[in-house]
Amino acid sequence: MTMTPEQVTLARNALAGMKAVSVATPQPHSAESLSELLERNDIHNASINLQTLTATGFSRAGIKAIGDLAKTFRPATGQNSHKASNATLSKFIAGEVISRWQTSSVSSLTAADFDGLHAAIDEWFAQQTAVRQHVVPCTLFPPPIDSFTVGPVTFYHLHDFPTESFGISRDEFWPKPLPPLKRWARGMWAALRGKRVIDPKPGGFQFAQLIDMAIQRHAPWMAFVEVPGRAKEESIAAADLATDIALAAVQLISPGADMRGIARATGRAAPVWRADVSREAGGGLSTGAQNRLPALARAPELIAAHIASARPLLDSMGRRLSAYLAATSPLPDLDEAWCNAAYWYHEALAESLDTVAVAKLETAIEVLFRAESMSGSKQRLLDSFDAIFGLTGSDQVNPPHPVTVEQLVVAITTARSRVLHGTWPTLHNDLPTAKGKPAVTYGDVEFLTRMLLVQFSLQIDAYLNAGKTEDATEALIAWIKAERLAAQAVANALPGAV
Incomplete structure (x- = not known):
């Protein structure tokens, strides 16, 4: 496709705002000195070429032109507006302008140059078609119950994590501890080598940090969210928002003050434990502690029965979420x-x-x-x-x-x-x-x-x-x-x- 006259003008303005500066110096740059150098030369969103030791970026006017150009490829009513944010697309366009036109002048650009940039942007959008499955830890019900679904979001308790969906076995996800004799032998061998024994962590290499976070935040429920057709950063953000809306659906069918604390572990959540110490003037200490886990007094059988009975409502609200997330x-x-x-x-x-x-x-x-x-x-x-x-x-x-x-x-x-x-x-x-x-x-x-x-x-x-x-x-x-x-x-x- 061919760029519109407006897009051609914006692309020219972007190139006009492209600037480069040498970062070669006898002393290594600190983060502060490099930032000062770029700011002094009105260079933003810079990329560093380690072979030539140059930093290439754009002036404020150039950044604005790139942002405006990105908007023309993301009309509010089009599918592209869902695939990537303006910031993500602007970052891609900036990289393309640098790689394609770094040695070019504004006057030397031809229709073929603009068509090439347009084609690259179209191809980038075409690549944003994958359906990503995200895992989002949540603080929900303390007891494990069967998995349940709200539109594109399925909640699994950590102990029921469907490992097969991610190509690993359950033994890899929950490794068994070593027998005492093998552990002793490993400990002796490690001591002779001056090292310590490191027990296998649950979740294997890929999931260990996720599980650590879930445990630290009292968030044993995993929200599985399928997000279609987004760039990676936008896909992560969409999964977070979809999880929040699915949690809202659970709150809508489960009124009560004890349900106000359900939350995404990576979102805004109050601590589930509270300890208070106070002292009146001239008096003794007053202490207290509270367990604020959501639905703490609700039996798992009651929770499961309530979710089953409210299934028509969850399905209805899930349809709102699915249609919105898929932009269909x-x-x-x-x-x-x-x-x-x-x-x-x-x-x-x-x-x-x-x-x-x-x-x-x-x-x-x-x-x-x-x-x-x-x-x-x-x-x-x-x-x-x-x-x-x-x-x-x-x-x-x-x-x-x-x-x-x-x-x-x-x-x-x-x-x-x-x-x-x-x-x-x-x-x-x-x-x-x-x-x-x-x-x-x-x-x-x-x-x-x-x-x-x-x-x-x-x-x-x-x-x-x-x-x-x-x-x-x-x-x-x-x-x-x-x-x-x-x-x-x-x-x-x-x-x-x-």
Whole structure:
């Protein structure tokens, strides 16, 4: 293919910004001196040629041109936008410009040069087709239960690690300790040679560090994630995000404060143990310790039975995640909105401050509805109550308290806005309440967010099964309401209906 005029201009500007400087010196460079040399010469993203002892990189203007050129190959609606980030593609283009045009001038470039760079970029994208299987350690349930799946993510307990998937035997993954006599003989031989005995580590060479991390972080569950068509760095990042969303799905079907701590070991996770020591003035020491492992009081049989009973919900949410990760969704905006909202929900549950948690939960709702403002979020919430539950703004919810749907919605949207804009304090034990407005608690907002996420996933499935293709929140909500009213009309027409 041929570059567009815009791409040709950007490629020329990239070459114009390419610069080289000698790094030959009687004394070895330290990291600081080399950095100072490159900065002084306005050279960034440099590569070092050890044969010629030169550093070649780009000026700030050249870096910008490369970044802008990369964007032209990654339109937001195209598949390439999922295969690699702009930073990853820019790094590749920079390397190609250096290797192809290092001895060229801007005026000497021909159409063949630009076509060659275009072909190299196309070929690089074409190579990003592999499906990588990632292993992501997680803190989940303490007891081992059978593996279970959420879309493209399958959770295995470490002791059930499917070694065959990675071409190693179980004995290699879990090597048996040496018999005492052989261990003694090895110890004597090692002592004579002045060395020490090193026991075989679980996981073989490739998995030892992963297992060490899993043990250190109390993360005995391995999330297997298949990520299609990404560059390596983007594939790792996508596996992490997919794991977070799958964990959010588990939290959505398993309400309770004891499930707030499930997390990816490489992500944001609170320690599972806490020890406290304090002393009152003139008094004695007060000590205490807590085991904060998630689901610690839940029996493995109960956990397994609950996951089995919630399988339809996990399957539904797994479809949202699979479609988003593979970029094959027939409703990409709706599926992406659901996945974004699930991620915010998972992040909210990790917060220790109710003020911050509620702000993130309300953000999850706004993302789910693709609301662009506080007023937009309020209206979408009112519309969802009307569509899904047939409740108008003046209808009461939570019967023990005189709270209407509209009052609840206003309280939730106001809480986020006031906290994020500094009108209400963040570092506070209690969630602030607007004067004259009903109180809203973390539990209220979490329940509402969870209800909306679960219902929306199920409704997207029904929407697709009905053959609907309009990829917009407004269309989905309108369809849900129409279906509810139609079902209600049929029910009212039945003999004996009141």
